[in-house]
Amino acid sequence: MSSRGKSGEFLSNLRAIILKAFLTILLLTPVTVFMLVSYFDVMNEPDKHRPWVSWYDDPAHQIYIGWETEDESIGTVYLGEDPESLSPEKTESTACKIHHINIEGLNADTLYFYDVRIDDESIGKGQFRTAPTEYTPFSFAMTSDTQQPKITKGHHYRIAKAIENRNYTFLSIVGDHIDSGDDKQHFNNFFKTASIYADTIPFVPVIGNHDERGRMYWFTRYYPNSINKTVIPDFPNGQFYWSFNWSNVHFTNCHFTHGYSREFTDTQMDWLENDLKSAKDMPFRIVSFHCPIVGSGFYGRNENLLNIMLPLLKQYNVSAVISGHEHHWERGLFLNEIHPDNDITYLILGGGGGAFDPGLRPQPETIIATPTPCYTEVAASSNSLTFRTLTLEGNLIDTFFMGVS
Amino acid sequence: MLNIFTVHPYLISLIGAVCQTLRFLARIWLPSEDEAQQIEKRNPFILNVLNQFVNGIGQGLLFLFGVIMFDSALSWILGQWVYTDWRYQLPSVVLGLILGLQFVFDTLLKKPEKLELIFASVLIAGQIYFIHFYSAILENLKDQFTLALVYLSVLAVCYAIFSTVQYIIRNISKTEQKKQKSKNQNQQNDSDISRKTPKYLWNIEEKYNKIFTLKWDIILLIIITIEAMLKLYGTSLFIW
Numbered sequence: 001m002s003s004r005g006k007s008g009e010f011l012s013n014l015r016a017i018i019l020k021a022f023l024t025i026l027l028l029t030p031v032t033v034f035m036l037v038s039y040f041d042v043m044n045e046p047d048k049h050r051p052w053v054s055w056y057d058d059p060a061h062q063i064y065i066g067w068e069t070e071d072e073s074i075g076t077v078y079l080g081e082d083p084e085s086l087s088p089e090k091t092e093s094t095a096c097k098i099h100h101i102n103i104e105g106l107n108a109d110t111l112y113f114y115d116v117r118i119d120d121e122s123i124g125k126g127q128f129r130t131a132p133t134e135y136t137p138f139s140f141a142m143t144s145d146t147q148q149p150k151i152t153k154g155h156h157y158r159i160a161k162a163i164e165n166r167n168y169t170f171l172s173i174v175g176d177h178i179d180s181g182d183d184k185q186h187f188n189n190f191f192k193t194a195s196i197y198a199d200t201i202p203f204v205p206v207i208g209n210h211d212e213r214g215r216m217y218w219f220t221r222y223y224p225n226s227i228n229k230t231v232i233p234d235f236p237n238g239q240f241y242w243s244f245n246w247s248n249v250h251f252t253n254c255h256f257t258h259g260y261s262r263e264f265t266d267t268q269m270d271w272l273e274n275d276l277k278s279a280k281d282m283p284f285r286i287v288s289f290h291c292p293i294v295g296s297g298f299y300g301r302n303e304n305l306l307n308i309m310l311p312l313l314k315q316y317n318v319s320a321v322i323s324g325h326e327h328h329w330e331r332g333l334f335l336n337e338i339h340p341d342n343d344i345t346y347l348i349l350g351g352g353g354g355a356f357d358p359g360l361r362p363q364p365e366t367i368i369a370t371p372t373p374c375y376t377e378v379a380a381s382s383n384s385l386t387f388r389t390l391t392l393e394g395n396l397i398d399t400f401f402m403g404v405s
Numbered sequence: 406m407l408n409i410f411t412v413h414p415y416l417i418s419l420i421g422a423v424c425q426t427l428r429f430l431a432r433i434w435l436p437s438e439d440e441a442q443q444i445e446k447r448n449p450f451i452l453n454v455l456n457q458f459v460n461g462i463g464q465g466l467l468f469l470f471g472v473i474m475f476d477s478a479l480s481w482i483l484g485q486w487v488y489t490d491w492r493y494q495l496p497s498v499v500l501g502l503i504l505g506l507q508f509v510f511d512t513l514l515k516k517p518e519k520l521e522l523i524f525a526s527v528l529i530a531g532q533i534y535f536i537h538f539y540s541a542i543l544e545n546l547k548d549q550f551t552l553a554l555v556y557l558s559v560l561a562v563c564y565a566i567f568s569t570v571q572y573i574i575r576n577i578s579k580t581e582q583k584k585q586k587s588k589n590q591n592q593q594n595d596s597d598i599s600r601k602t603p604k605y606l607w608n609i610e611e612k613y614n615k616i617f618t619l620k621w622d623i624i625l626l627i628i629i630t631i632e633a634m635l636k637l638y639g640t641s642l643f644i645w
Contacts, residue, residue: 023433027426034634155639298546328413353639359477361410361541369406371413372490373639393644397489 038152045188046070047097050195051116051124053202054225057244059131060108063202066100066222067116067124068191075118077101083113083127098221108133126199129169131246135382138247141166141201143352143375144174144290144324147210148189155373156353158392160196163375169246171201174324174349175208175257175290182214187222207240208290208324209257216240234262241268243275249286249380250279256289256309257325259302269308276316283404284385287313288322292348293334296360296369297326314338319385319402320345327357328371329389331398345402347387349376368398410540411485412477414494415636417501422633424470424508425626431463450576457572458565464512465564468525469557471508472532474501496632496642504625507617516608524567528560575603 051067065077072095078086090101106112109132115125132138141163148154163171178186191198203223211219216237220226226240239255252275256263279285293305313321317339323346330348346365350357356371374397376389383404389397436444445453478501480486481494513525535556540546628642635641 020433024430027429027433031422031426031630031634038637152637154637158639300544300546355637356413356415358416359410359412359536359540359546361546362406362408364408366406368487370486370490371415372493374490391490391493392639393492395489395492397487 035151042148042151042153042189043185045185045192047188048123049188049191050198051114051126052191052194052198053114053126053128054205054223055202055244056102056225057242059244059246060133061106061130062102062104063106063128063130064100064102064224065114065116065126066098068098069118069123070097072097073099073118075099075101075116075123077103078115078117079103080113081110083125086113086115089114100224106130109136124199128200128202131244135248137379137381138169139167139377139379140170140172140204140246141168141375141377142172142174142322142347142349144206144322144349145176145208145327145351146173146190146193146353147176147179147186147208148353153189153193154353154355155392156190156193157196158373159352159375160193162390162392162394163201164197166377168201168377170204171197172204172206172251172288172322173352174206174288174322176210176324176352176354177205177208177219179210179354180213181211181216181219184218187218191222204251204253205240206253206288206290206324207255207257212240212257232265232267235265239263239265239268241271243279245279245282247380248283248382249385250282250284252276252279252285252287254287254289256291256305259291259293259305261304264304264308273312273316276312276318280316283383284319284380284402285316286320286322287318290323291325292323292330293321293346294332294363294365295323295326295348296330296362296366297328297348297350297357299326300361301363310334310344313344317342318344320347320387322347322349324348324350324352326350327354328360328369329374329376329397330360330369331367331387331389331400332363332365333367334365345387345400347376351375370397372397406485408541409537410546411480412473412536413486414477414481414497414501417474417477417497417504418629418633418636420470421474421497421500421504421629424467425504425622425629427463428467429622429626453576454569454573458569461565461568462561464568465561466557467508468512468528468564469532469560471505471512472529473505473536475505475509476533476536478502478505492643493641497636500625500629500632504629507625510609510613511617515610515613516605518603518605520571522606524564528564531560 047068047070049068051065053063053065055063067075074092074095076091077089079089080086089103092099092101108130111127111129113127116123143159146156148156178190180186205223205225207219220237220240225242226238231238241253241255243250243252252272254272255268276285291302291305293310294301314336315338321344326348327350328348329351332346334344334346336343351372351374360369360371362369373392374389376387379386385402386399388399391397478498481498486494513521517525632642
């Protein structure tokens with residue numbers, strides 16, 4: 001072949017390679033841009049977000065308001081029953097970045113309005129209702145695993161938009177609020193998204209395995225709800241368990257994130273037994289912990305929870321047990337041989353924001369399951385609880401009714 | 406609900422987007438059919454065998470992912486999950502049916518011989534058993550994720566070995582045919598030649614290529630990539 005022919009072939013090969021490289025870039029650019037933009041978006045949420053409300057063990061008379069600032073500051077909470085005339089309730093004594101003001105002596109079953117101010121400048125207004133001391137109908141929402149996948153925001157944002165105007169008394173998040181408990185950026189993302197509803201809906205936090213990473217440091221900074229301060233080797237910041245009554249329902253929130261043996265500490269188990277014993281006269285008892293006893297997803301059947309927790313739940317006639325951990329939604333039933341008129345319903349609420357399980361294998365106890373973005377609302381009346389699970393477009397996935405046993 | 410493990414349609418859009426992207430990359434970088442035939446003639450036999458094996462692994466994975474996608478879509482249609490969240494699931498299900506079938510036909514079922522059809526059936530049965538029944542009895546699915554990948558790889562290697570052996574046999578018979586032809590040059594007739602061509606159970610290649618054109622593939626790539634992105638935000642093409 002002549003040198004002219006050779007250079008012609010070389011040029012045509014080069015042209016072909018350039019064209020192929022161009023097509024490859026064209027093919028991969030949208031996905032790469034999507035991932036980079038999503039990652040940048042997720043990892044750069046500011047510390048600044050709306051205040052949030054939760055409580056310790058007496059929501060009829062006590063709540064705390066939490067908020068965060070980028071710089072250390074001293075804040076004041078203005079409080080009142082009339083949003084137009086709020087008066088200063090309490091001022092912090094020391095400057096900090098993650099703030100909590102505990103407010104006690106509140107009237108039961110009362111709608112309060114608040115305004116958090118720093119240097120007389122409002123950084124967030126909101127409202128909350130204290131718990132009633134006698135029976136009053138109410139409704140609340142539950143979800144779990146709002147943790148966003150690392151490359152996108154997940155669908156916690158869509159849940160936030162769906163519940164924004166639903167007037168729920170509170171939102172219970174049954175663990176894994178965030179993906180990495182040792183990375184503060186993930187909490188920034190969570191609270192930024194939660195700001196959509198946090199001004200009207202208080203939080204009921206339950207700890208999950210992702211929350212407890214970094215020895216629960218950040219989680220307990222944001223949520224000081226736990227009554228347990230006992231330091232034990234496996235839990236240098238204590239375990240996160242607490243309970244409260246709201247109207248005719250007793251809520252118990254435990255620290256079982258994996259269902260490992262080390263989580264069944266004497267302090268938690270003693271507390272749990274006493275708590276359930278003291279709530280035996282309540283019409284309904286709902287126990288929440290992150291790791292499900294049985295589930296159709298990755299983890300299947302947890303022997304520790306089956307052997308230790310389930311008998312306890314049966315003995316104290318628990319109405320429902322709520323979990324997350326597995327990323328799908330599921331409802332099932334444990335037969336209760338001790339109280340045959342009250343079989344225990346279990347719910348797995350893993351449709352809150354994380355990437356879904358790749359597949360499911362229903363357990364003998366499973367009634368219905370699906371991996372879909374959803375949340376569950378519960379309406380409590382004097383003698384029943386009605387559970388409704390909704391898609392984020394408002395379609396009903398499942399509903400069931402529970403009477404007093 | 407059946408008490409078996411079923412892959413969820415959520416995974417279809419993610420697998421589908423990755424497979425479809427890789428198919429396009431292969432289309433861009435690998436030689437066309439005509440070019441491949443010329444290269445094959447130039448290359449030594451052993452290199453062609455090696456090439457066939459590597460190609461077989463890719464084809465095998467595409468076939469197996471096609472089966473997973475189709476199976477998952479079918480499970481949803483047959484009622485393994487609830488229908489009330491159809492706006493979230495249906496786009497993945499429809500894409501799973503189309504792309505799953507396309508991957509399966511593209512690799513083995515466009516013009517199968519009897520042996521190929523038997524092999525495809527064995528592969529499908531092996532995969533269905535692993536997904537629906539073997540996975541259902543595992544204690545912890547997360548720990549066994551590696552096992553699933555190993556199983557998938559073994560099946561893909563089986564596919565590669567099968568297609569390589571087939572390639573070798575075809576080439577040996579071609580060589581023999583050539584030798585025979587040169588020996589009996591004058592006696593060779595048309596009926597002898599037709600006896601040596603592969604006997605396909607069916608051949609829909611022409612029709613298939615008319616339906617699944619490049620334009621069709623580009624449209625599907627765009628749709629499934631958007632669907633996969635939306636899924637990561639908890640939404641879908643039918644939710645707006």
